[in-house]
Amino acid sequence: MIQRLTEHDRENLQESLATSGQKVTAQREIVFAVLLAKRDHPTVEDVFQRARESMPGLSLATVYNCLETFVGCGLVRQVNHERESTRYCPNLAPHAHFRDEATGHVHDIELPPEIIQSLRSILPAGFNSETIEISFRGRSQETPPRSTSN
Amino acid sequence: MIQRLTEHDRENLQESLATSGQKVTAQREIVFAVLLAKRDHPTVEDVFQRARESMPGLSLATVYNCLETFVGCGLVRQVNHERESTRYCPNLAPHAHFRDEATGHVHDIELPPEIIQSLRSILPAGFNSETIEISFRGRSQETPPRSTSN
């Protein structure tokens, strides 16, 4: 259960933080590692629980801080469904989210560029959008959980 | 500023409520009228303020109740952006939302059926979605506010 980053992921973290003038800390490493280890769109509370296993003294406030920092430097995305707790996703590829109403699980849905393009094209003149968010809600026949280690 | 429903809208309200075994009340009429009068995706608080002008004794709890009832019988949609207060929209046609980051205004964006179709088609086998939500975020050159009376 101890969270460790690969060379590559650590560098990624280091550089992304550096870009916005911030540093790698033990807490940030662990929180980031937790996100990469299990890509199930955990809530802040989920991340907190998991990270605490490696760092018992970690505070909830710090988890909030780390996640906000990561969002700020583009390392992770926030995922909201209705009014539920915000979830966090380290998948940077363009994708939509599918929320299974039965299980509460959130799945990534790949977004082909042509769909994104056609969506942009429905915006009337004068509307400039930097972000498009797409979320599905329904039921799914739970995919056999393929390994999510990183 | 007094909120009144047209024959047609009142019938619509009456029938939608009846379908789920509920009745028209003075409070529900006014809340519904407020939604139709200004389709700017008001928050609960917005609706509360506006409705109070016609019915000073109306309570916030009742506004929450009415809106929940309307969502339940399909008369209005909830609109969420990030973690902001939920907004309400009486436009039942399939549409996406554009949130102007400068003004906070929310605009309806028409959704052509073929786009909806292509979105459904990106779902892997086993995923059945009843609802798709699409929201844009960005800036817009504010359209001259065309009349929104009903």
Place this chain on the structure above:
DNA sequence: CTTGCAAATTGGAATCATTCCAACTCATTC
């Protein structure tokens, strides 16, 4: 008409995710 009932409304308390804050810790620089 009264009376009785179920649904709806109301004001205020409770919840709960998130934000705020002031004190404390740590790494780095002088």
Place this chain on the structure above:
DNA sequence: GAATGAGTTGGAATGATTCCAATTTGCAAG
């Protein structure tokens, strides 16, 4: 090894929403 500034921490504050118990209302039955 003192000063500095970013980062962390625990707890308080916030704010939208939900919950609840006490009325009120609209009808229906007697």
